[in-house]
Amino acid sequence: MAGTITFMTFNVRHDHHDHSPTTFFATPPSKENPVDNKEFEGEQPWSIRKWKIVDTILLYSPDILALQEPVYHQLQDIEALLDDEYKWVGVGRIDGNREGEFSAVFYKNEVLKVKDWKTIWLSEQPDVVGSMSWDARHPRTATQVTFVKNDTVFTVFNTHMDHVGIQSREEGAKLILERAREAGKKGAVVLLGDLNSTEEDPAYLCLTNGKYKEKKGSNDTLANLQELNQVCASAYSEKSGQPVRTQENHITLPTHRVIRPGQILANLKKQEEQRELDKTSQNYFLDAHYELASRLKSKGRPGTLSGPFGYRNTLTSFGEGTQDFDRAPIRIDFIMPLESNQFNVQVRQSAILCNRFDDGLYISDHRPVFAKLSW
Template identity: 30%
Template sequence: MPVHKLSIRIATYSLRYDSKPDNITVEQTLESLSDPMTAPKYMRKSGEQPWSTRRIKIWQTLVGEGVVLFGIQEGLTRQVHDLATLLGDDWDWVGVGRDDGKEAGEYNAIFYNKKIIDLREWDTFWLSSTPFELSRSNGSRKNRICTVARLAIKTQTGTIPFSLLNTHLDHKSDDARQLGASLVLQRARFEAFHAQGAPVVVIGDFNSPPAGKHAAAYEIATGTRAPVHLNATFAHRLAVPEGTLEDFKLQDMRGETPRAKVVGNFATSFPFDDPDNTSKWSRIDFIFGGSNGEWKSTLYKVGTSLTDDGVFASDHHPVFVDVTLRDK
């Protein structure tokens, strides 16, 4: 059977939640856009701006980069629906609010272009000792979740199946991050087995850089540190046969991309209130590929959230990858 392959652009974007809500609609924002031929007042604004100002820039960035699939972190219901409105009828999304499994709290939503990608099925689990029920990890102040979508790219001769996991690990507790990374790794391994070797992509805000005192979750994900003990029910339900994918890990696509094709920024996170304080810059937003393979990263880009009017669309930069997925 011939090998089919297709390249798509995937993104992850931690939005910064809607901390300054207002009643300005998407339509009002679009109507108020300035003349594109008129120069803005450069760096006129500073600090965190309302979502009603930031959302148009998020959408413009994603559309301008030509993504066909992306995941968000920190998005509240309004933010998810605003993005869906801006993206239009060609797009759809999946996800739930982490605080009730419906609409309350932040989403790890996955958006996909329906003209290019089919949704097969999806679910959510919580990053805790009871992953199949609404819960939080010991030491965490917030519920944390992972959204899993089984997708397929449409081709002229059929489809290429793959799985995408989108998560946001805890921002305070290292123990909670380690448990979260271990759960995500196990689910990614199960996806690789369940889909009979199809590509697995994991994206999200890990709140864990590749090195330093907070690196444990990243190390678990990438196989340089052992996972922590998992809930027995979760481990049993997501078990794979003994000897199968024993060394499965997540590979940081930044390091798997040709050096000349790694572009843009290095850091992905910075403080709104002091964006020039480089001591607080960090690389904590990632796109990983499962070590079972069937993917190849051809471009890795960390964009910018800053526009020349001084507005930061988020306190994270978006991360983009051009990835070729293969189906044997």
């Protein structure tokens, strides 16, 4: 067992506007009244936003942090503020060094060790630095990192797909799937990133093989209130031996399990048939949001969440009048473990966290996504 590992993916918004200083620890602009939330409406400079971005990272303390869009001086800021607890890998998408946006992977140095890593360009020439293909507006990359924890090997991909090119996203998804399946022979694989794809987009459908076409909102807490109440009442009644009244004229009574050898043999045979079928099938990515081991799926097991925590969407924009305002809010940031019978990744927690509080500041135009996985 690799134990439990926590993941966060966060598009922190680039900082290469014409007015942006390109030095780390740049002086933030002064505000006349810092307690007035109108002072912080719209997109604020990185020199203001970075503090609460790093606070979010420190508060949730992920073992692995996948960032999209930062340029080099932003990474210097984050690295300095996180101090020695985290190290990171990644390159700029333009020159394979420091130029352009990064898809950087930070990791807890005391928990994980990097076995190897590389950057691939989502193009017809994935090993050519700065390459771009199909209908992409910019060069796009995926950072592939192989980690070791207690002799357990696993691989992480962090990507930021093109915001314009539908074909480039789909072809990029195929490339990542190919590389992930190869890495999956050695250990578990987890994809994180801003896919710029909703659940209806070809890239998402390619990565998940269309598994969630009819499941949008299916495991939302508020969509399952009656079922959640009933399974939890049944679990409590079975554990305590006490009847529970869940609704008018409905009493949940303790039950006793009956062991039926014939049924056990039938289940074992079915599992063996499924294993043989899986050997000849291709693996796809699972959406942690839907694969959460919730109270409903676990039949009321204590300690499990009622559903994905927090918000439903990840792209918010910076508010009215900004570039993405018309298409927000949508969910385009994901954490996705690769299917594997051998490693069987379990989603223990899944959450979309806050990017704006009542001080008025959007720390980014995306919300961070958090998950706790084990295998």
